[in-house]
Amino acid sequence: MIIVADEEIAPALRDQWDDVCAAFHDDDAGHLYVKPETVLEELDRRAELRIMSLLQDQDLQLHGQSGDLAARNLTGAETELEKLLRSGYRTVVTWRRQGDGDRAAYNLSRVRAQWVGDGDFDRSRAGFVIADLRHGFIAPGMELAVLPDHRLMRRRKTEADDESRRRSGRKGALKSFADLRTGDIVVHEDHGIARFNGFDTKTVGGVTRDYLKLQYAGDDKVFVPVDQLAKITRYVTGGGAEPTLSKLGGKGWELIKTRARKAAHEMAGELITLYAERRARRGYQFPADGELVEEFEAKFPYKETVDQLDAIDAVKADMESTRPMDRLICGDVGFGKTEVALRAAVKAAADGKQVLILAPTTILAQQHYATFAERLRDLPLTVDQVSRFRNAAEQREVVKAFNEGKVDVLVGTHRILGRDVAGKDLGLIVVDEEQRFGVKQKENLRRLKLRVDVIAMSATPIPRTLQMSLAGLRDISTIETAPEGRRPVKTYVGEYDEQLVRQALRREKDRGGQSFFLHNRVETIDETAARLRGLCPDMTFEVAHGQMSDQQLEDHMMRFLKGDADVLVSTSIIESGIDIPQANTLIVDRSDLFGLSQLYQIRGRVGRGRDRGYAYLLYPSAAALTEDAMHRLTALADYTELGSGFQIAMRDLELRGAGNLLGDEQSGHVAALGFELYLSMLEDAVREREAEGDDGGESGDERPEPVRMDAQVSAYVPADYVPYEQAKVDIHRRIASANDVANLEELRGELEDRFGAMPEPLLNLVELQRARIRFGEARCRVVTLRGTKLTATPIELDAEGIARLREEVPGARYEGGHERITVTVPAEGPERLEAVVAASEGVRAAALSVALT
Incomplete structure (x- = not known):
C-alpha cells in the first residue's frame, strides 16, 4: 500500500468523524462507523511507502532575487537579457501564448530567442517556454533566471489602464454575486424584464448556435444569441416581490429607461461633487518597494x-x-x-x-x-x-x-x-x-x-x-479565494434545544477546542451563563459584554484567549476582531433577531484555522419566526461556501429593499430596471458628468463598447458534453465575461479537466471569444465575418502599424478613410476559424506596435 499526502489523512478522517457525530447528534457513533484511530492503525500496519506533501524537519534555503526586469521598453528588456546571458545564466522567459512569444522573438534578435523543447537548451540563447507564471526569479547559485513575459517591461501606466483595472474588478464582483440560473428574472437592456428559461440550440442559415430563451408578458418569447449575453443581467432589487414581465413592442420600456437615466444623471452629479475635491488633490507618490x-x-x-x-x-x-x-x-x-x-x-x-x-x-x-x-x-x-x-x-x-x-x-x-x-x-x-x-x-x-x-x-x-x-x-x-486548508463552516438552523446545545459544547471540548455562546441581552446574560453551567457542570465559562468596565472586559477576554475557559458567553461584541483558531463552535441564541450581514460576520468567528467550524443558529419556535427572519436564516444556510460575502451583501439588499441604498426616489428606478442595469446607467452617467467637467473636451475615461462580433460559425455547448442546464449557463457566462486570454485559457483547462476533451462546437465558442478579446485590445468595436471576408472597425494605424499588419497578416488591407481592416479567410473547414484568430492576433500586434518600440 502506498500512502500519498500522509500528513493530511488524519485531519481529514477526524473532520469526517466530526461530521458523522454532528449528523447523528450523538457523542458516540462507533456502533455504526469505524473510528479514525482504527483506520489509522490499519494504515500504519499495511503502508509500505509514504509520500509526504512537504519536507518535514528540514530547512531548504534558496538564495535569489525577484525576476522583474521592469525595463522601459522591449529594447531595454533585450539589454537586460543580454547581461544575464553574458553572465552565464540559463535564461528562460515564460509566455502564456505562443503568438506573443513569436512576436517578441522577432524583436529580440540580439538574444537569438529559441523555443525550448526536451533536452535542446542552448544556454547562450534566451529560451522561451509556454507557461502561466506570475512571479519569476533570478538564482545566482543555480545560474538560472526564469522571467514571466509580463515582468520584462514596466508598463506605461495610464488613466485608461487605471480605469480598465477598476472596471475589471467591478465586473468581476458583479458576476460573483449575480450568477444566472434557469427560472431567474432577468433584464435585457433592449427588451426589458423577462424570465430566463434556459438555452435552446438552433440552426439558422446553416449555422448552429446556442440561444437564450426569454419569456415576456403574454407568453411572448425571444431567442437571444449568446453573443448578446453581455446585455442580460439578473434582476436584483429590494423587497423580494417578483416584478411584472415587460411587454414586447411599444414604448413602455424605453420610457422607463429614459426616466431612470435622468435620475442616474442627477445622482451622478451628487456623487461626483462628493469625491471631486479629493480627486483634484495631488497625493503623495510612494517609490517602488525597497x-x-x-x-x-x-x-x-x-x-x-x-x-x-x-x-x-x-x-x-x-x-x-x-x-x-x-x-x-x-x-x-x-x-x-x-x-x-x-x-x-x-x-x-x-x-x-x-x-x-x-x-x-x-x-x-x-x-x-x-x-x-x-x-x-x-x-x-x-x-x-x-x-x-x-x-x-x-x-x-x-x-x-x-x-x-x-x-x-x-x-x-x-x-x-x-x-x-x-x-x-x-x-x-x-x-x-x-x-x-x-x-x-x-x-x-x-x-x-x-x-x-x-x-x-x-x-x-x-x-x-x-x-x-x-x-x-x-x-x-x-x-474570494480561501487560504489553503480552510473549510466552510457547517451551519445548522433550528429551534433551541438544550440537548443539542450540550452535545455541541461537549463535542468541541472533546476535540480540544473552545466555543462561543452568543446571547445578545446584557440583562439576562449572567442567567444564561448559569443555565449553561448547569447543562455542562464540568466545563468552565466566561462572560463578556460591552457594559463591563474596561479592566473587567479585558480580564475575561484574556482568560478565554489563553484557553482558561471552555466557553465564552457574550453579546455581539465578538462580531468583529476575535481571531481564536482553537474556538470552532458557535451557538447563537435568538438568531432571528440579528441582521443577515451581522450573522454572517458572527459566523466568521469560527473555522478560521484548519479545524472544521460549526455554527448553530437557534430560535425559540418556528411558529414565532417572522417571514423576514426566516428569509435571513435561510439565506445564511444557503451561503455556506467560503467567500460568500458578496452574495450575502446582495441578498441583504434584496431583503432590506433599495431604499437604504439610494433613497426612496432612486429605489423606484432600481425596482423598474434591476440593480445591475441601474448601476450600469449610473456608471455611464458618472462618466458623462466627468466629461462635462473637462472644459468641454473629450473624456479620456470613456467606457469602451464591447466588441460586437457577427461570425457565421457554429459555436455552442453540446448537450452530450454538458448535460446540466445550470453548468451550461455557467460556461456561457464565464466564456462571455473572460476579459483576457489568460482567463480564457484557464477556463479551457478547467473545462477539459471536468468534462474531457472539448468538442469542435465548444472549441469554436472559446476561439471566437479569444478573437473578440484580441480585437478588443486593438480597440476594434465591430467585427464581421461573411463568407471569406473578415472586416474589423474602427482602427487607426500609422505607417509603422500598417507595415506591421502586412507582416503579421499577409494580404490584409487597411482603409484609413474608413478606419477598417479587411482580411480574406478560408470559406470553410477548421482553417477558417484559425485564420480569424490569427488575424485578431495580427491586428492587435499592429495596434500595439508603437508601444513596443
Whole structure:
C-alpha cells in the first residue's frame, strides 16, 4: 500500500468523524462507523511507502532575487537579457501564448530567442517556454533566471489602464454575486424584464448556435444569441416581490429607461461633487518597494492566494501613483485582508510616512494592535495603540509620541479621529468595517481622506459602500479565494434545544477546542451563563459584554484567549476582531433577531484555522419566526461556501429593499430596471458628468463598447458534453465575461479537466471569444465575418502599424478613410476559424506596435 499526502489523512478522517457525530447528534457513533484511530492503525500496519506533501524537519534555503526586469521598453528588456546571458545564466522567459512569444522573438534578435523543447537548451540563447507564471526569479547559485513575459517591461501606466483595472474588478464582483440560473428574472437592456428559461440550440442559415430563451408578458418569447449575453443581467432589487414581465413592442420600456437615466444623471452629479475635491488633490507618490518591504514580505509564513496578490499589487500601484488612494478591499472573514493592510503599512512606514489603523470596536483594535506589533517586531518600526484598554494619561502620551513622529503605526478606535491626533507626516489610513462608524466619525474621516491614501476593509460591504465602489467612485479589490486548508463552516438552523446545545459544547471540548455562546441581552446574560453551567457542570465559562468596565472586559477576554475557559458567553461584541483558531463552535441564541450581514460576520468567528467550524443558529419556535427572519436564516444556510460575502451583501439588499441604498426616489428606478442595469446607467452617467467637467473636451475615461462580433460559425455547448442546464449557463457566462486570454485559457483547462476533451462546437465558442478579446485590445468595436471576408472597425494605424499588419497578416488591407481592416479567410473547414484568430492576433500586434518600440 502506498500512502500519498500522509500528513493530511488524519485531519481529514477526524473532520469526517466530526461530521458523522454532528449528523447523528450523538457523542458516540462507533456502533455504526469505524473510528479514525482504527483506520489509522490499519494504515500504519499495511503502508509500505509514504509520500509526504512537504519536507518535514528540514530547512531548504534558496538564495535569489525577484525576476522583474521592469525595463522601459522591449529594447531595454533585450539589454537586460543580454547581461544575464553574458553572465552565464540559463535564461528562460515564460509566455502564456505562443503568438506573443513569436512576436517578441522577432524583436529580440540580439538574444537569438529559441523555443525550448526536451533536452535542446542552448544556454547562450534566451529560451522561451509556454507557461502561466506570475512571479519569476533570478538564482545566482543555480545560474538560472526564469522571467514571466509580463515582468520584462514596466508598463506605461495610464488613466485608461487605471480605469480598465477598476472596471475589471467591478465586473468581476458583479458576476460573483449575480450568477444566472434557469427560472431567474432577468433584464435585457433592449427588451426589458423577462424570465430566463434556459438555452435552446438552433440552426439558422446553416449555422448552429446556442440561444437564450426569454419569456415576456403574454407568453411572448425571444431567442437571444449568446453573443448578446453581455446585455442580460439578473434582476436584483429590494423587497423580494417578483416584478411584472415587460411587454414586447411599444414604448413602455424605453420610457422607463429614459426616466431612470435622468435620475442616474442627477445622482451622478451628487456623487461626483462628493469625491471631486479629493480627486483634484495631488497625493503623495510612494517609490517602488525597497529592501525593508521585500524583507517583510519574504517572512510571510503562508502562501498568498492569487486574489490576495492581486489586491496587494493593486494597492501598491495606487500608492505609487499621484492620485490619493481610496480602495475598498472586500474579502471573507479570515481570507487575508489584514495581510494586504500590513504590506501597505510597511510600504508607507518604510518611506517615512505614518499609518493610522482604525477599528470600530475596542476588541478589534486590540486584535489589530497585537497582529501589527507581532508582525513588525523585527523591523525598525514602532507600533502603539489608543483604546479603552489604556487610561487617559497613557493615551495622551501615545498621541503626543505619534504627533512627534516617534510612532510609525498607531492603532485605535474612533479616538484617533480626534483633532488632536494629527501625526507628524501621515501617509496612510486603514479603516476596518468603515460602515460601522457613526456620522461624526465619518465626517472626521472624510477630512483626513482628502490628503492621504486610504484602504477600507469589509467582509460584507453595506450596499451603499458597494454601490459607490461599483459605480467607479472608489476602487475595489475582492479576495474570494480561501487560504489553503480552510473549510466552510457547517451551519445548522433550528429551534433551541438544550440537548443539542450540550452535545455541541461537549463535542468541541472533546476535540480540544473552545466555543462561543452568543446571547445578545446584557440583562439576562449572567442567567444564561448559569443555565449553561448547569447543562455542562464540568466545563468552565466566561462572560463578556460591552457594559463591563474596561479592566473587567479585558480580564475575561484574556482568560478565554489563553484557553482558561471552555466557553465564552457574550453579546455581539465578538462580531468583529476575535481571531481564536482553537474556538470552532458557535451557538447563537435568538438568531432571528440579528441582521443577515451581522450573522454572517458572527459566523466568521469560527473555522478560521484548519479545524472544521460549526455554527448553530437557534430560535425559540418556528411558529414565532417572522417571514423576514426566516428569509435571513435561510439565506445564511444557503451561503455556506467560503467567500460568500458578496452574495450575502446582495441578498441583504434584496431583503432590506433599495431604499437604504439610494433613497426612496432612486429605489423606484432600481425596482423598474434591476440593480445591475441601474448601476450600469449610473456608471455611464458618472462618466458623462466627468466629461462635462473637462472644459468641454473629450473624456479620456470613456467606457469602451464591447466588441460586437457577427461570425457565421457554429459555436455552442453540446448537450452530450454538458448535460446540466445550470453548468451550461455557467460556461456561457464565464466564456462571455473572460476579459483576457489568460482567463480564457484557464477556463479551457478547467473545462477539459471536468468534462474531457472539448468538442469542435465548444472549441469554436472559446476561439471566437479569444478573437473578440484580441480585437478588443486593438480597440476594434465591430467585427464581421461573411463568407471569406473578415472586416474589423474602427482602427487607426500609422505607417509603422500598417507595415506591421502586412507582416503579421499577409494580404490584409487597411482603409484609413474608413478606419477598417479587411482580411480574406478560408470559406470553410477548421482553417477558417484559425485564420480569424490569427488575424485578431495580427491586428492587435499592429495596434500595439508603437508601444513596443
